[in-house]
Amino acid sequence: MIELIGVNKSYAKGSVKAVDDATLAVKPGEIFGFLGPNGAGKTTTIKMIVGLLRPNSGTIKVADVDVLKDPLEAKRKIGFVPDQPQVYDRLTGIEYLNFLADVYQVPEKVRRERIEHFLEIFGIEDAVGDLVQSYSHGMKQKLVLTGALLHNPPVWIMDEPMVGLDPRSSFLLKDLMAEHCRQGNTVFFSTHVLDVAERLCDRVAIINKGKIIACGTLDEINEHHEKETLEKIFLELTQ
Numbered sequence: 001m002i003e004l005i006g007v008n009k010s011y012a013k014g015s016v017k018a019v020d021d022a023t024l025a026v027k028p029g030e031i032f033g034f035l036g037p038n039g040a041g042k043t044t045t046i047k048m049i050v051g052l053l054r055p056n057s058g059t060i061k062v063a064d065v066d067v068l069k070d071p072l073e074a075k076r077k078i079g080f081v082p083d084q085p086q087v088y089d090r091l092t093g094i095e096y097l098n099f100l101a102d103v104y105q106v107p108e109k110v111r112r113e114r115i116e117h118f119l120e121i122f123g124i125e126d127a128v129g130d131l132v133q134s135y136s137h138g139m140k141q142k143l144v145l146t147g148a149l150l151h152n153p154p155v156w157i158m159d160e161p162m163v164g165l166d167p168r169s170s171f172l173l174k175d176l177m178a179e180h181c182r183q184g185n186t187v188f189f190s191t192h193v194l195d196v197a198e199r200l201c202d203r204v205a206i207i208n209k210g211k212i213i214a215c216g217t218l219d220e221i222n223e224h225h226e227k228e229t230l231e232k233i234f235l236e237l238t239q
Helices: 042-049 071-076 093-103 108-122 137-149 167-182 194-200 218-225 230-238
Strands: 002-011 016-026 031-035 057-062 078-081 155-159 186-190 203-208 211-216
Touching (some): 016 042, 016 211, 031 042, 031 167, 031 194, 042 155, 042 186, 078 137, 108 137, 137 167, 167 186, 167 194, 203 230, 211 218, 211 230, 218 230
Parallel strands (some): 155 186
Antiparallel strands (some): 002 016, 002 057, 203 211
């Protein structure tokens, strides 16, 4: 579902390598965790996958679509949740959701059903008529999540999606992620909460200083490092 081959991204005329020869493959039906310390290259990698940044070299495919050769088709396959819920403040919540549904050409009846479904799940149905500028950070996060899933994309790509969510919404999002993958789809998400990754993910990759330094199931990674928990493995690899 997601494939990176030899992906590189540099800044400052090549003097700062944010992502260094990243290669990985995420299969259908997987919840895949992307881990790393601050500044490791997680968000840069995610922005390249969703088409917000252009790599200096390498190949990125989403659902067999080359992100560089056919960016619009690739974006149709993706539901993207950024690390900060950037929303148009002067729109109401429902105006924002209808705008996204228009962009992705979601039919009227289908969008209405999906909007009602996700608003009820995240508990913001009473606020959807208010201006987004009146929303708390958590409410904006729930609105962005709803907007990202409206067109029913096969690939969910989420950068720290649980930051700002209350425990109930976080629990329900995990259920949605698991159900999405049971249907043969893919979830790729970054997180700092290693316990969540340990419980939820089929496989994980750890990136540090732009390089992917470990990738596999927890058992596979543990075989090489002989640590009891993902937290201990993570700290050993990134210290």
